[in-house]
Every structure is written in structure tokens, then in C-alpha cells.
Amino acid sequence: MEWSKAKSLLILLMLAVNIYLGVNIYTQLRAEAVQEEEMVRDACTILKQQGITVAEKVPEALPFGLQSHTWVRDTEAERQAALRLLGECHEDQPGGGIYTYNGTEGAITFRSGGYVELLENDGADLDLKRLLLPQGEESRLTLMQQDGGFALCFDGYAVLGAGVGKGEGETWSGTWIFASASQTGDESLSRAQLILSAGRLLEKSGYTELKGITCVYLLTSLQSGDIRLLPALLLDTGSEQLCMNALTGEAALLPQK
Amino acid sequence: MREKLKNLLIVLLGILMVVMLVINLSLGLEESNLRAIGHRLGFRTDRGSTAIAVSEPAVLPAKLAIRGPQGLYLAGGSEMEDLLGTVSPILSEALGSVGKISSISENEFLNYLGGDHIACAFTFPVPFYLLQHWWTGETGFSSDQAASMLAVVSKEEAVAIVFCDDSTGKHYLAETAAGYERFVGQCQAAPAGNAFYAFERDGYHMLAAHEPVWSSAVYYPTYVVAVPDFSAEGAISDQLLSAFDINPFLAEVYKESDGDIVYIEGYNALQFSKDGRIHYSVTGDGGIDLEMDGLLSDKERKAHAARRICDILEQIGAAAGCDGGFSVAGIAEQPDGWVITCERFLGGAFVTETDGYSAVVTVRGGRITGIRITLTTAAEESSARLLPIQLATALLDGSNNSFFVRYAASDGMYIPDLYSTKGGARNGME
Incomplete structure (x- = not known):
């Protein structure tokens, strides 16, 4: 009987401790969120004092904690993609990281840095989605049809520098990610730091108003043949879009189309 | 039945309490301290450790x-x-x-x-x-x-x-x-x-x-140059010693009267001088293994050795807090090996140290048996305009000359300048 009472007491005690811990967690998280919002507001105020206006929608549109991601080149995933599109095909490796697959309906060449070329044979009607559709249920990559070609998105943000479009004749080419697993890298600056960095960039470029921002990822091909996605912000000045690296706050070059 | 329910409740509340304690602890600590604790406990890896390290080519273009x-x-x-x-x-x-x-x-x-x-x-x-x-x-x-x-x-x-x-x-x-x-x-x-x-x-x-x-x-860019003070406490880190394959727990340490510090482990000796020079030497068997087993042709072995050496030199530089990559400047054949000279690459140009190359590495029997390397920390200060080549050509005679931009140490700075070679890139710098 005493044991039973002791257990009841223990349960009540643990319940009280858990409630206390739970309330503590909530207040800490709330305090962090409030502090973060205040820092963002302060950053906007600082820029205003320096003569740079930040539109109200900008802080709301700023994402939290973006990270860079690296995809190690996966030649087996490329092979599987080729088989999905062409069916049975013959593989060729001329060197330099080039893999060519020849089938009855066309030929695909995979190059380092995610570069891909497809040549459709006359009369063939290949569904490129079978080649390009990201594999794996957990994939954060999505495909979009755009301007007669295909664009790539990561976590819902456009990936600049990635895309496959039609060339001359029955050729398609572009840059794409075929590997399924990525590795995360460095995290972006805090939202307040991003706003201050954006202000610095605008000032350097001679602009005084930040009308809007768009979050994107920039695709860069590494020398190893792997692909890295860097989070970036497109700053809308009204007359021009500036690109800012979200990891460093420095100006970034937009990848060539 | 009631008792079983109480027991179950105690267990569940206990688990919940532990979880919430951990969450409270992680919220209360700064992220850097949390990472350090997690690293010691073996639960977390350092941020960015899953990022791929891209290996640079062993020779960079001038x-x-x-x-x-x-x-x-x-x-x-x-x-x-x-x-x-x-x-x-x-x-x-x-x-x-x-x-x-x-x-x-x-x-x-x-x-x-x-x-x-x-x-x-x-x-x-x-x-x-x-x-x-x-x-x-x-x-x-x-x-x-x-x-x-x-x-x-x-x-x-x-x-x-x-x-x-x-x-x-x-x-x-x-x-x-x-x-x-x-x-x-x-x-x-x-x-x-x-x-x-x-x-x-x-x-x-x-x-x-x-x-x-x-x-x-x-x-x-121009750089302010400083020599790492190897005599300072903690300047010679375990990471720096392991880059030379020296075990910090087994090596004997000697401090010379002129300020040099020498580590000796078996047949390996590693000397740190106060002017930023590091000298590694081996007597008898020993040396840093370049892992060339399985490479059959001399060409493959040479290519692999040079690339590994550049990687090792960059590890040494990084461990000593010195920026800049290393690029092969020459490979001289030796009995059973090579002497590979390397130059440091900084701000788009190669660095000429006061006594020549940034690093000279001796390879024998598939192992590094000697390294002489000069390390400096370089902080970018400002920029300098180069002499226009159109004017520089007035100083040349003959034909077939080439220009290269190089950094030379002068009054604690690396200053870029134009250097000319006769006959283009024939045997490196004259």
C-alpha cells in the first residue's frame, strides 16, 4: 500500500517537473523567436538610418536557416536514369568523366558537374520526365516544365543554373542532378545578418530601396564532378536584381543560362 | 491493473523528463559549446564535416x-x-x-x-x-x-x-x-x-x-606577412605533428638555445625554426608513406606522389594557420625517387620565398624522407597596380620572353611584381 502511495507521489512529482520543463522550453523558444524578430526589425531600422528602405514584405519572405548541399556524382544513378529512358543500351566511357549510353531511340551523354546531353533518333518520342524526374520518395528535388524545357527546384526554391532545354534538331542539353543523396554543408547567415548584408550590397550598387527578395539556390559544378547548391537571395531593387550569397553575404554571380 | 498502469506512467514520464532535460540543456548552451560536448561524447560530428573536400590539381596555372x-x-x-x-x-x-x-x-x-x-x-x-x-x-x-x-x-x-x-x-x-x-x-x-x-x-x-x-x-592584392611563432604555447598542435606522421605522445621534444624546437620519434626528426621554417628528415627506414602500393608504372607513381605531397603540404599549412595552396614547380629524378619542389599560390600568383621555393620534398622508396617548408601567415591588406606590360617590355632584350606575376617578400609584406623569363616556361624561374 505504501508503495502504491509512493508511486502516486512520484507520478505527481514527475508530472510537475515535466510541466515545468515544458513551460521552460516554450518560454525559451518563444524568447528566441521574439529576440530574432527584434534583431530583424533592428536591422531594418539600421538600414533606414543609412538611407536604405526595406519593404515590409522582405522580412516575412526571408527564410530561416538555409544550408548548402552537395551531391556526389552517382554514375549508377545516371545509368539507371538512362535505362529508364532508353531501355536496353550500350555504355561507353571515353574518359574525362564522360559516360555515354546508346539505345535504339537515342543516346544520352552524362558529363561531370551534372551536364547531360540527349540526342533523339528520328521518329523517337522520348518522355524526358522518365530521365529527369527525381527518384526517391524523400527527394527534396522537384521538376517543373518551363519554356519548353525543364527546370529544377529544391525545397520549393528555384535552382538557377540547372535546367534542360531543347537545342538544335532533336537534341536536349543542360545541367541536372541525378544523384539521390546529398550532404549538407554550412548554414546561411541569420536573417538579420542577411538584411544588413543586402543593405551593404545595395549601397555599393547605388540603390536605396529593397523592394523584395526571392530565395533561390545557385548550382555550381565542382572540379570533382560533384554538384553544390548554394543558397542565395535575389534582391529586387525595382530596376535590377542583385544576387547575394546567403552563406557569406557577398555578391554572387548568377549562373549562365 | 492499477499498479501496472502506474508503472507504465512512471516509465513514460521518466522518458519524457529525460528528453525535455536534454532539450532544455541544448537550448541553454551556445551552439559551439554544445557541439564540443557532443563531439566528446561521440554523438555529433563537427558542422561541415560531411561537406566534400575537393582536391585541387597538383599544378596550378600561372x-x-x-x-x-x-x-x-x-x-x-x-x-x-x-x-x-x-x-x-x-x-x-x-x-x-x-x-x-x-x-x-x-x-x-x-x-x-x-x-x-x-x-x-x-x-x-x-x-x-x-x-x-x-x-x-x-x-x-x-x-x-x-x-x-x-x-x-x-x-x-x-x-x-x-x-x-x-x-x-x-x-x-x-x-x-x-x-x-x-x-x-x-x-x-x-x-x-x-x-x-x-x-x-x-x-x-x-x-x-x-x-x-x-x-x-x-x-x-598585397599581404601583410607574419611568421608563425612556433615557440608559443599551443602553436605546434597535434594536428600539425600528425601531418608529419609524428605521434605527439611518443616523440621526444628538445628546445634548442636559438629558439628552435625539435621533435624526434624513432628515425624521424622534425625541427621548427623561429623564422617559420620547418625541416623534416628521416634516417634509415621510416618516412611518410605515400601509399603507392598497387601503382605499377613509374608515371603513375610520380603523378600520385606529387599529388599526395601537395595534399600533405596543404594539411601542414592549414594546421599552422597559413592560407594558400601549393603547386608543383618541378620534379627532379633521383635514385629510387624524386625531389619535388612546390610553390605557394596566393592571390592569383606564386610566392617566391627569400631562399627559393616554398617547399622542397624528397621522396625515396615510396616514402617522404625529407621536407623543407617555409610557412607564413598572410593577411590581405590592400591592392597594388602592376607595371603595365607595355612599359615592362621596354626593359627586355632579344625575343621569346614571357612575364609572370609573382609575390616576393619585402619589409614584412608580399608585394606582387612582374618577372620575366627568357624562352617562356622552360625550366621555371631564373
Whole structure:
């Protein structure tokens, strides 16, 4: 009987401790969120004092904690993609990281840095989605049809520098990610730091108003043949879009189309 | 039944309490402290440790240019690194897929330089098979030619490489399977032109015909130089010692009267001097293993050794807090090995140390048996304008001269300047 009472007491005690811990967690998280919002507001105020206006929608549109991601080149995933599109095909490796697959309906060449070329044979009607559709249920990559070609998105943000479009004749080419697993890298600056960095960039470029921002990822091909996605912000000045690296706050070059 | 329910509740509340305690603890600590604790407990890895470390090629170009619709663009200063990152994939692809190599005349070589291309020049004639291995990571190359300068060019809607060896005066063309559309796209996106080749304008007969010349002012960063104080507490980290394969727990440490610190472990000796020099030497068996087992041909072994050495030198530099990569400057054959000299690459140019190369490495029997390396920390301070090449050419005599930008130490600074060589990149700097 005493044991039973002791257990009841223990349960009540643990319940009280858990409630206390739970309330503590909530207040800490709330305090962090409030502090973060205040820092963002302060950053906007600082820029205003320096003569740079930040539109109200900008802080709301700023994402939290973006990270860079690296995809190690996966030649087996490329092979599987080729088989999905062409069916049975013959593989060729001329060197330099080039893999060519020849089938009855066309030929695909995979190059380092995610570069891909497809040549459709006359009369063939290949569904490129079978080649390009990201594999794996957990994939954060999505495909979009755009301007007669295909664009790539990561976590819902456009990936600049990635895309496959039609060339001359029955050729398609572009840059794409075929590997399924990525590795995360460095995290972006805090939202307040991003706003201050954006202000610095605008000032350097001679602009005084930040009308809007768009979050994107920039695709860069590494020398190893792997692909890295860097989070970036497109700053809308009204007359021009500036690109800012979200990891460093420095100006970034937009990848060539 | 009631008791069982109470027991279950106690267990669940206990688990919940532990979880919430951990969450409270993690919220209460700064992230850096949390990472340190987690690392000690083995639960977490350092941030960024899953990012891939890209291995740089063992030899870096001294000059890098790209020609597109807006003319010839010659990278200078910190632009070199940006352009190198952009063109590396197509360079690797072209070098890795080389097929037939044939001789061409100098005129044919220069004609190719008149069209869209990507060009690199080196400080010495690099054996072509080494370039292929170092830039692609692939093995099995066996060509006998060397390249002081090479260019990825367009030939009949395909990609080819043209290269020349300044030590022999010969020119070559290599067919490749690199992507033509990709190459064209790269050239189309080239920045606005800022240079020309000596053969394209009158008045530059004293320069090698394929020498690129800036047509406008060029700025390179300057650096404030400091020598690492190895006598300071903690300056010689475990990481720095392990880069030399020295076990900090087994090595005996001696402090010399002149301030040098010497570590001795078995047959290995490692000396840190107060002027930033590090000297590693081995007597008898021992040395740093370059892991060359399984590599059969001498060419493969040489390529692998040079690449591993550059990686090791960069680890040493990073462990001592010194920026800048290392690039092979020469490989001299020795009985059962090589002496490989390396230069430090900083701000788009190579560094000339007061006593020559940044590092000299001796390899014998597949192991590193000697390293002499000079380390400095360099903090970028401002920029300096280079003497215009048009004026610099007035100081030259004869013909077939080339210019290279290099850093030299002067009054605690690295200052960039133009250095000329006779006969182009023949045997490195004179």
C-alpha cells in the first residue's frame, strides 16, 4: 500500500517537473523567436538610418536557416536514369568523366558537374520526365516544365543554373542532378545578418530601396564532378536584381543560362 | 491493473523528463559549446564535416585566359580563382578524354588562339600525362609530350586541346571527347576582353608569340606577412605533428638555445625554426608513406606522389594557420625517387620565398624522407597596380620572353611584381 502511495507521489512529482520543463522550453523558444524578430526589425531600422528602405514584405519572405548541399556524382544513378529512358543500351566511357549510353531511340551523354546531353533518333518520342524526374520518395528535388524545357527546384526554391532545354534538331542539353543523396554543408547567415548584408550590397550598387527578395539556390559544378547548391537571395531593387550569397553575404554571380 | 498502469506512467514520464532535460540543456548552451560536448561524447560530428573536400590539381596555372565574343580575358589577382572554378570542369573533361595527339606548326597553334578558347600557362613544361592525372584524378595516361601552355579550342564542331612545349619549341593538337556545346557556352559567357596575344599586335616582338598581354591596368592584392611563432604555447598542435606522421605522445621534444624546437620519434626528426621554417628528415627506414602500393608504372607513381605531397603540404599549412595552396614547380629524378619542389599560390600568383621555393620534398622508396617548408601567415591588406606590360617590355632584350606575376617578400609584406623569363616556361624561374 505504501508503495502504491509512493508511486502516486512520484507520478505527481514527475508530472510537475515535466510541466515545468515544458513551460521552460516554450518560454525559451518563444524568447528566441521574439529576440530574432527584434534583431530583424533592428536591422531594418539600421538600414533606414543609412538611407536604405526595406519593404515590409522582405522580412516575412526571408527564410530561416538555409544550408548548402552537395551531391556526389552517382554514375549508377545516371545509368539507371538512362535505362529508364532508353531501355536496353550500350555504355561507353571515353574518359574525362564522360559516360555515354546508346539505345535504339537515342543516346544520352552524362558529363561531370551534372551536364547531360540527349540526342533523339528520328521518329523517337522520348518522355524526358522518365530521365529527369527525381527518384526517391524523400527527394527534396522537384521538376517543373518551363519554356519548353525543364527546370529544377529544391525545397520549393528555384535552382538557377540547372535546367534542360531543347537545342538544335532533336537534341536536349543542360545541367541536372541525378544523384539521390546529398550532404549538407554550412548554414546561411541569420536573417538579420542577411538584411544588413543586402543593405551593404545595395549601397555599393547605388540603390536605396529593397523592394523584395526571392530565395533561390545557385548550382555550381565542382572540379570533382560533384554538384553544390548554394543558397542565395535575389534582391529586387525595382530596376535590377542583385544576387547575394546567403552563406557569406557577398555578391554572387548568377549562373549562365 | 492499477499498479501496472502506474508503472507504465512512471516509465513514460521518466522518458519524457529525460528528453525535455536534454532539450532544455541544448537550448541553454551556445551552439559551439554544445557541439564540443557532443563531439566528446561521440554523438555529433563537427558542422561541415560531411561537406566534400575537393582536391585541387597538383599544378596550378600561372596564367589563365578565356576568349569569347567580347575578346580575350586574362584573369588577374583574385579573379584567377573564380575563373579557375568556372573552367575546371571543361578542362578536366578535355584532358581526361584525350585521344590522338599529333604535331602541328606554330602558325596552326596561333590560329587556334585566334578563335574562342580557354588557355592556361604554367611556369615549367608540365609532362602532359601528369596534367591529365592531376586535373582529372584518372590514371592510365602515358603521353610523352609536355605543355608549357595549353588551350582548349574548337576544331570542326568538336573540342580539341592545342599545347606547346617552350623547352623544345614543339606544338601539338590533341582530339578530345569533351562537350562542344558546353565549351561554346563557357566561351560565350566569358567576361569582357582585357588582353591580347603578342602575335596579334605590332610592337611586341620581344615577347613569345603566345604571350597574353593585359591591355589595361591590373591590380593584385598585397599581404601583410607574419611568421608563425612556433615557440608559443599551443602553436605546434597535434594536428600539425600528425601531418608529419609524428605521434605527439611518443616523440621526444628538445628546445634548442636559438629558439628552435625539435621533435624526434624513432628515425624521424622534425625541427621548427623561429623564422617559420620547418625541416623534416628521416634516417634509415621510416618516412611518410605515400601509399603507392598497387601503382605499377613509374608515371603513375610520380603523378600520385606529387599529388599526395601537395595534399600533405596543404594539411601542414592549414594546421599552422597559413592560407594558400601549393603547386608543383618541378620534379627532379633521383635514385629510387624524386625531389619535388612546390610553390605557394596566393592571390592569383606564386610566392617566391627569400631562399627559393616554398617547399622542397624528397621522396625515396615510396616514402617522404625529407621536407623543407617555409610557412607564413598572410593577411590581405590592400591592392597594388602592376607595371603595365607595355612599359615592362621596354626593359627586355632579344625575343621569346614571357612575364609572370609573382609575390616576393619585402619589409614584412608580399608585394606582387612582374618577372620575366627568357624562352617562356622552360625550366621555371631564373
